[in-house]
Amino acid sequence: MKTPELFADIRPYQDNEVAEVLTRLVEDPELLEAIARFRFPYFSQYMAPILHGLIGWRLKKKVANIQTIHDLQLQVAGYMQHMVNTTTDGFSVSGLDDLAQDQTYLFVGNHRDIAMDPGFINLALHQAGRETLRIAIGDNLIKKTYVTDLMRLNKSFIVKRSAKGVRELMQAMNTLSAYIHYSLFEEKHSIWIAQREGRAKDGVDITDPAIIKMFFMHEKRRKDEGALNFTQTIKKLKIVPVSIAYEYDPCALLKARELSTQDYAKAEFEDMQSIALGITGYKGRVHVHFSQPLTTTDYQDAEQVARAIDQAILQGYQLFPSHYLAYADLGEDLQGLESIFAQITEAQKARFAEHKAQIPEAYLSPWLAMYANPVRRATQIS
Incomplete structure (x- = not known):
C-alpha cells in the first residue's frame, strides 16, 4: 500500500525516491560548503571551488551503490559504530529482549541529544537484528533543503512545530496523529518521538501531556463504529518508554550557558552546531533502556499516561x-x-x-x- 498523498510532505522518503534525492544531494552547493567548512575550516575560505569539486566526487563514489533506504542505513550503522568506538567508553542496552520482535511499537523517549538519542536507539535495534524505526523531528531543525533530504532519507518524518495560528497548528497535529497511526498499523513501522518538544537541558525528563493528546487525535476524529476510545487507543499504540543516559553530555556547556542567560536567543545555526557536537563529542558511557509497553493499565486521560511514561523513564535511567x-x-x-x-x-x-x-x-x-x-x-x- 502506498502512503496517502496526505502525508507526502512529512513522511520519510521511499526506496523509489532514493536515487533522485541522492543525485540532488551530491550536487547541493550548501551541503558541499557545509562539509568543506566542517572538514577543512581553514582551506574552505581559499579553495572552495576545488574542495567542493573533490567533496562532490567523493560523495558520488560513496552513494553509487545505495539503491534503497536499507542500503543507506547500513552505511549509517557503520558510521554509528565508528562514533561509538571513538567518542564513548561503551554502549549498553537493557529491556529490548522483553519486546516482541513481530510487534510495532510507539517508542516515547527522554530527549537529551538532537541526533544521538534516536541514533543510539536505532543502533540498539540494528545490533539486535531488528527493524530500525521512524524518527519524529521538528521542522525547526531542518531549515536547509539538504538537511531535510538527509533526515527523510534516514527514516525521519517531519513534525510541523512552526505552524502559524490555531487552525493551522491543529491541522498539522491531526495529520501527524494520522501518520503515526498509519505507520504503526498499516505500514507496520515502529516510531520514536521525544516525550516533549525540545531537549531536557536541566536533566529533568517530563512528558508533555499534549503529546499524548496528539496520539489520540486520529481516533477521536473518527465517526465510524470501529473508532476506539482513549483507553483502547493507548493500549493499541503499545507505547514503550525509552530512557537514554549519557555519562557525559557533549552539549552540556552549551545547555548550561543557555540556562544561565536571561532572554537567551539562539544563533541561526546553533541547532546544527549542537548536532555536530553531539555526534563528535566525548560521551563516556551511554545506556539505553526499553521499558515494558503501557498495555496493562486502563489509562483515563493524557496526564495519567504522561506520568506513567515519566515514572518508567526515570526507573530505567542509568x-x-x-x-x-x-x-x-x-x-x-x-x-x-x-x-x-x-x-x-x-x-x-x-x-x-x-x-x-x-x-x-x-x-x-x-x-x-x-x-x-x-x-x-x-x-x-x-
Whole structure:
C-alpha cells in the first residue's frame, strides 16, 4: 500500500525516491560548503571551488551503490559504530529482549541529544537484528533543503512545530496523529518521538501531556463504529518508554550557558552546531533502556499516561558516577548512597573533575544540576 498523498510532505522518503534525492544531494552547493567548512575550516575560505569539486566526487563514489533506504542505513550503522568506538567508553542496552520482535511499537523517549538519542536507539535495534524505526523531528531543525533530504532519507518524518495560528497548528497535529497511526498499523513501522518538544537541558525528563493528546487525535476524529476510545487507543499504540543516559553530555556547556542567560536567543545555526557536537563529542558511557509497553493499565486521560511514561523513564535511567558526583558537589544529602559512592573510582573522580574544570563559574551551577537532577528525582521515589 502506498502512503496517502496526505502525508507526502512529512513522511520519510521511499526506496523509489532514493536515487533522485541522492543525485540532488551530491550536487547541493550548501551541503558541499557545509562539509568543506566542517572538514577543512581553514582551506574552505581559499579553495572552495576545488574542495567542493573533490567533496562532490567523493560523495558520488560513496552513494553509487545505495539503491534503497536499507542500503543507506547500513552505511549509517557503520558510521554509528565508528562514533561509538571513538567518542564513548561503551554502549549498553537493557529491556529490548522483553519486546516482541513481530510487534510495532510507539517508542516515547527522554530527549537529551538532537541526533544521538534516536541514533543510539536505532543502533540498539540494528545490533539486535531488528527493524530500525521512524524518527519524529521538528521542522525547526531542518531549515536547509539538504538537511531535510538527509533526515527523510534516514527514516525521519517531519513534525510541523512552526505552524502559524490555531487552525493551522491543529491541522498539522491531526495529520501527524494520522501518520503515526498509519505507520504503526498499516505500514507496520515502529516510531520514536521525544516525550516533549525540545531537549531536557536541566536533566529533568517530563512528558508533555499534549503529546499524548496528539496520539489520540486520529481516533477521536473518527465517526465510524470501529473508532476506539482513549483507553483502547493507548493500549493499541503499545507505547514503550525509552530512557537514554549519557555519562557525559557533549552539549552540556552549551545547555548550561543557555540556562544561565536571561532572554537567551539562539544563533541561526546553533541547532546544527549542537548536532555536530553531539555526534563528535566525548560521551563516556551511554545506556539505553526499553521499558515494558503501557498495555496493562486502563489509562483515563493524557496526564495519567504522561506520568506513567515519566515514572518508567526515570526507573530505567542509568545513573553514572558523573551524576552522583555532581549531586555531591551541590551539597545534597548523601544518606543512603554511601555504598554507591564507595564504588566510584579515583579515575572516575578525576575525569569528572577535568570536565568540571572546563566550565566557567557563571555556568557551573546549571551544569552540575543537569547531572544531579536525575539523582534527585530517583531518591524521591526510592
